[in-house]
Amino acid sequence: MPNPFSNKLCIITGAGSGIGRALALDLASQGAALALSDIDEAGLEETRTLIEQQGANRMCFDRLDVANAEAIDAYAATVKESLGAADYVFNVAGLTRLGTFEASPLSSFEKIMDVNFWGVVRMSKAFLPQLIETKGGLVNISSIFGLIGFPGQSHYCASKFAVRGFSETIAQELKDTGISVTSVHPGGVATNIARSAALDELPPGFKSREKFDKKFDKAARTSPAKAAEIILKGVAKRKRRVMVGADAHFISAIQRVFPRGYTNMIGWLLPKNKN
Numbered sequence: 001m002p003n004p005f006s007n008k009l010c011i012i013t014g015a016g017s018g019i020g021r022a023l024a025l026d027l028a029s030q031g032a033a034l035a036l037s038d039i040d041e042a043g044l045e046e047t048r049t050l051i052e053q054q055g056a057n058r059m060c061f062d063r064l065d066v067a068n069a070e071a072i073d074a075y076a077a078t079v080k081e082s083l084g085a086a087d088y089v090f091n092v093a094g095l096t097r098l099g100t101f102e103a104s105p106l107s108s109f110e111k112i113m114d115v116n117f118w119g120v121v122r123m124s125k126a127f128l129p130q131l132i133e134t135k136g137g138l139v140n141i142s143s144i145f146g147l148i149g150f151p152g153q154s155h156y157c158a159s160k161f162a163v164r165g166f167s168e169t170i171a172q173e174l175k176d177t178g179i180s181v182t183s184v185h186p187g188g189v190a191t192n193i194a195r196s197a198a199l200d201e202l203p204p205g206f207k208s209r210e211k212f213d214k215k216f217d218k219a220a221r222t223s224p225a226k227a228a229e230i231i232l233k234g235v236a237k238r239k240r241r242v243m244v245g246a247d248a249h250f251i252s253a254i255q256r257v258f259p260r261g262y263t264n265m266i267g268w269l270l271p272k273n274k275n
Contacts, residue, residue, distance in 0.1 A: 004236045006031040008136075009058075011079065011086045013066055013123060014093030016043025019141065019189060019231070022224035023090055025050060026232060028057050035079045035086070037064035038093065058083055066093045066119030067111075076126035085130040088137045088235065091120040094159075101154040109155040116159035121166060135178030139235055140167045144187050144248045147255050148262060171240050180238035184231055187248035189222045221245060 010027050014020035016038030024036050028051045038044040041063050048061050060082055064075055079086065094116045097108050120140050131138060145153055146160030164183050171181035222245040234242030243249050254262045 003030055005232070007033065008087035009033045009035065009083050009085070010088045010090065011035045011127060012090040012092060013037050013064065013119070015047050016040040019186065019224050019227050020092035021047045022228035023092065023231065026228045028054050031057070033058035033083055035060050035083055037062045037075065039063060039065050066123060067114045069122050072122045072126050080130060085133045086127050086136060087134045088139065089123060089127045089131065090139045091123050092141050093119055094141065096153065096156040098152055100152055104155060112155040112159050116156070117162040120163050131179050132177050137180040137182065137235055137238065139182045139184060139231065141184045141186070142167070144185055144251050146185055147252055168240065182235050182239055182242055184242045184244060185248050185252070186227055187222060187245035187251065189224060189227045189244065221247060
C-alpha cells in the first residue's frame with residue numbers, strides 16, 4: 001500500500017512537544033515535508049534537533065501564536081511560497097486551565113477559546129484554499145472532553161466541543177471537494193498540557209496541585225508516539241472521527257449509551273476522596 005504521507009507537505013501547530021512533536025517525528029520518518037510551528041521556541045528547537053537526527057526532509061520551523069489571526073494568514077502565505085501547497089494540516093496547538101466556571105475569570109475562558117477553538121478555525125480558513133488545491137486533509141485535535149463535560153474544565157470542554165462541532169460540520173460542507181476532515185479525540189496522553197496549565201482554582205475533589213498532577217499522570221495511559229500512530233492511521237483512511245486510547249473508546253461508548261447519566265459512570269476519572 002502506498003505511503004499517503006511520503007513527499008506530502010504536512011503543517012503541524014503545537015509541534016514543540018507532546019502529540020504535535022510525535023506527529024512530526026512520525027511523519028518525518030515517513031518522508032513527509034514539514035512546516036512546524038509552536039509558540040514555544042525552545043520546544044520547537046528540540047523537535048528540530050530530534051528530526052534532523054533522522055535525516056533530510058524539506059522542513060521549516062516557525063514561532064507561531066495561533067491566537068494571532070494576522071500571523072496565521074501571513075504564515076500560510078509564507079509556507080506556500082517556500083514549500084508549496086499544504087497536503088495536510090494538523091491543528092494540535094492547545095492549552096488548558098484548572099478551575100470551575102465560578103472561580104475562573106472570563107479572561108481565562110476567552111484565552112482558552114482563542115487558542116483551542118479560534119486557532120483551529122483560523123488555521124483551517126487560512127489553509128483551506130491550499131487543501132482544496134491538493135485535495136488534502138484537515139486534522140483537528142479535539143479531546144474526550146469534546147464528548148463529555150468534566151468538572152473544573154468548563155472552558156476546555158467548551159473549546160473542544162466547539163472543535164468537534166466545527167469539524168463535523170465542515171466535513172459535510174467539503175465532502176465534494178476531495179478534502180477529508182478528521183476530528184481527533186485523545187483520552188489520557190502523557191503530555192505536559194495538564195502540568196503546564198494555569199491554575200484559577202483546584203478542580204473539585206483536589207486539595208493540592210501535586211495530587212491533581214499525580215491523578216493526571218495515572219490517567220495518561222497513552223504515549224504521544226502511540227497517539228501519533230493512531231491518528232495517522234485514521235487520517236490515512238480519511239476517517240471523520242479518531243478515538244485515541246482505550247479510555248477514549250470507553251468514554252465515547254458510555255456517552256452514547258447514557259447521554260444523560262454518564263457523569264455517574266466515569267468516577268474512575270475523578271478522585272475517590274479528598275485527602
